[in-house]
Amino acid sequence: MADFRRSRLDHRPEPPGQQRPDTPPMTPTRVASAPPRERRIAHLDMDAFFASVGLLRYPDLRGQPVVIGGWASPPENGQYARLRDYVGRGVITTATYEARALGVHSAMGMMKAARLAPDAIVLPVDFQAYRHYSRLFKAAVAVITPCIEDRGIDEIYLDLTDLNDDSMALGRALKRAVRDATGLVCSVGISPNKLLSKIASDLDKPDGLTIIGPGDLERRIWPLPASKVNGIGPKATRKLQTLGIVTIADLAAAAPDLLQQHFGLGTAQWLLDVAHGRDDRPVVTESEPKTISRETTFERDLHARHDRALLSQIFLELCEHLSQDLARKGVRGATVGIKLRFDDFRIVTRDLTLDAPVTDAEAIHRAAGQCLKRVTLNRRLRLLGVRVSKLEPIAAPHEPHRPVQLELC
DNA sequence: TCTGGGGTCCTAGGACCC
DNA sequence: TCTGGGGTCCTAGGACCC
Numbered sequence: 431m432a433d434f435r436r437s438r439l440d441h442r443p444e445p446p447g448q449q450r451p452d453t454p455p456m457t458p459t460r461v462a463s464a465p466p467r468e469r470r471i472a473h474l475d476m477d478a479f480f481a482s483v484g485l486l487r488y489p490d491l492r493g494q495p496v497v498i499g500g501w502a503s504p505p506e507n508g509q510y511a512r513l514r515d516y517v518g519r520g521v522i523t524t525a526t527y528e529a530r531a532l533g534v535h536s537a538m539g540m541m542k543a544a545r546l547a548p549d550a551i552v553l554p555v556d557f558q559a560y561r562h563y564s565r566l567f568k569a570a571v572a573v574i575t576p577c578i579e580d581r582g583i584d585e586i587y588l589d590l591t592d593l594n595d596d597s598m599a600l601g602r603a604l605k606r607a608v609r610d611a612t613g614l615v616c617s618v619g620i621s622p623n624k625l626l627s628k629i630a631s632d633l634d635k636p637d638g639l640t641i642i643g644p645g646d647l648e649r650r651i652w653p654l655p656a657s658k659v660n661g662i663g664p665k666a667t668r669k670l671q672t673l674g675i676v677t678i679a680d681l682a683a684a685a686p687d688l689l690q691q692h693f694g695l696g697t698a699q700w701l702l703d704v705a706h707g708r709d710d711r712p713v714v715t716e717s718e719p720k721t722i723s724r725e726t727t728f729e730r731d732l733h734a735r736h737d738r739a740l741l742s743q744i745f746l747e748l749c750e751h752l753s754q755d756l757a758r759k760g761v762r763g764a765t766v767g768i769k770l771r772f773d774d775f776r777i778v779t780r781d782l783t784l785d786a787p788v789t790d791a792e793a794i795h796r797a798a799g800q801c802l803k804r805v806t807l808n809r810r811l812r813l814l815g816v817r818v819s820k821l822e823p824i825a826a827p828h829e830p831h832r833p834v835q836l837e838l839c
Numbered sequence: 840t841c842t843g844g845g846g847t848c849c850t851a852g853g854a855c856c857c
Numbered sequence: 858t859c860t861g862g863g864g865t866c867c868t869a870g871g872a873c874c875c
Contacts, residue, residue: 500843521843523875536875539841582846582875663873696849720847727843765867775842781868815844 470597471713472588473619473627474604476567477636479584480524482614483563484553495529495550497522499540504554514548516540519727523555527636560584563612570611574603577839579713587624589713589839601639625709626651628660647707652679659704669693681705713839718821719759723769724752725815731773734807741814745802746795748816753791756818762787763818766797770805771813780804787822794818 476482480498485491488505497513500520505511520540532547543550564583572578577589590600597620608616619630621642629651630640642650656678657667673688675681682705689698703709726748732741756762766788767781780801788794798816 517840519840519842521841523843537842539843541840542842584875661873665872721845723845725844767868777870779869783867813843817845 467591469622470590470593471621471624471627472590472601472604473624473631474571474586474588474608474616475618475631475635476584476608476614476616478524478526479563479614480555480560481526481529481553483559484556485526486563486613487559488553491551491553493528494526495532495534495547496526497529497534497540497543497547497550497552498524498555499552500555510551510553512548513540513544513550513552516544516552518729525550563614566611567608567614567616570607571604574600574607577713577715579715580717587627587713590620591839597641597643598639601641605637605639623707623709624711624713625660625704626707629654629658632658648679651707652677652682652705654678656681656705661700661704666693678705715839718823719761720821721817721819722752722755722759722761722763722821723815723817724748724755725769725813725817727771727813728811731810731812733810741811744814745798745816746791748814749795749798750791752816752818753789753794756789760824761821762789762824763822764788764820765818766794766801767817767819768798768801768805769813769815769817770807770811772809773812774809775812776809778805781819783820787820788818789824 481496484496484498488510490508491510499516499522500518503511518540522534522536522538522540522543524536525534525543529547529550532550534543534547534550540552560583568578568580568586571586571588575588575590575593579587581587588604590597593600595603601618601620604618605616608614615637617631617635617638617640619627619633619638619640619642621627621630626642626647630642631638633640633650640650655667655676656662656670657664659678662670669692670676670681673684673692675684681701684702684705686698686702689701692698693701726744728744734741764785764787765781765783767779770778772778782797782801784793784797788797794816
């Protein structure tokens with residue numbers, strides 16, 4: 431919900447309930463003399479990305495229920511691991527549509543998924559392959575428009591405003607470019623803003639192309655559950671339900687006072703805006719990482735004293751990996767933090783800001799150790815994480831550091 | 840034998856400075 | 858000695874997303 435809310439407040443200071451004239455928003459780079467065109471934003475989402483990449487490598491699995499999960503060794507002589515044989519704490523990262531038909535979905539625990547689909551095949555995660563295909567599909571799309579906002583490994587926003595073809599033709603061209611470059615299928619939504627395009631790309635998955643134009647809001651968006659809005663998560667959904675608000679139409683019709691009473695002024699205003707399909711956020715093509723972290727969930731819960739040696743070793747390895755990550759990205763950071771998850775799933779974090787930014791594992795380990803001392807360890811630990819924030823580039827000697835400029839389309 | 844790992848942003852209190 | 862407001866930074870926690 432966060433970044434969405436901020437940009438909304440930046441652009442739209444009106445109090446809730448006040449109607450805004452229906453003018454198309456100006457994009458920041460547009461010259462004032464040209465009459466602004468209505469924005470045209472696409473959201474492109476790869477279908478079942480990890481699983482589909484897996485199927486490129488093991489095409490004989492096509493049409494079968496397949497899940498990608500943390501465990502599983504690579505198949506040997508055509509022998510695939512089955513979900514029913516899984517033991518551990520992993521979760522499903524992606525399921526093919528055949529597996530989804532059995533009730534399995536991403537973020538579901540593998541043990542639970544095994545009860546629903548014991549015969550489903552498990553492939554190990556292969557981030558190297560995902561990154562490869564991610565680069566391929568983004569490069570293919572960049573030939574059509576360079577104005578791309580990266581939203582992770584498998585999805586992007588595009589600003590199509592300055593292109594001349596009609597939306598249907600552009601959508602087809604995008605899908606063809608992705609398929610030609612990767613052999614993979616994606617879904618595309620096109621509308622005047624990111625909010626609606628994100629919802630639209632999900633409406634006809636897989637292999638969908640959905641265009642939301644004038645008049646489609648009431649017909650296609652309003653009947654959907656409010657939870658389809660990017661930023662309305664499980665907590666907000668439950669809270670809305672207690673107010674009798676289930677669909678986006680319910681939200682659009684909700685009394686501003688009621689929303690403000692339960693969500694505060696800012697969020698109430700945002701909820702009404704999204705329900706009416708309003709969103710001015712630009713497509714942002716450049717950004718710098720703010721934090722880099724490493725964390726791990728243990729195979730079994732560890733005791734601070736009895737498992738001290740093992741914990742120390744894992745702690746050190748996390749710091750070493752983190753240091754390598756910083757070096758690879760050419761950054762250092764002044765704030766070092768830790769994250770613990772106890773066996774009851776309670777999360778505790780501690781931060782320490784140093785006088786000078788660090789990169790080396792030893793300095794990170796020392797600072798993180800200070801943080802660790804400030805936590806009472808009276809329960810077994812499930813997870814340990816280390817992170818570095820307040821990042822800055824490690825400037826080359828002859829190249830002074832310049833502040834990062836956000837590039838908007 | 841529920842519940843990963845890597846991120847972003849917001850809130851809110853306290854310290855500290857002007 | 859008391860009262861205040863604004864701004865920034867730090868820290869901890871939480872919601873949410875892919």
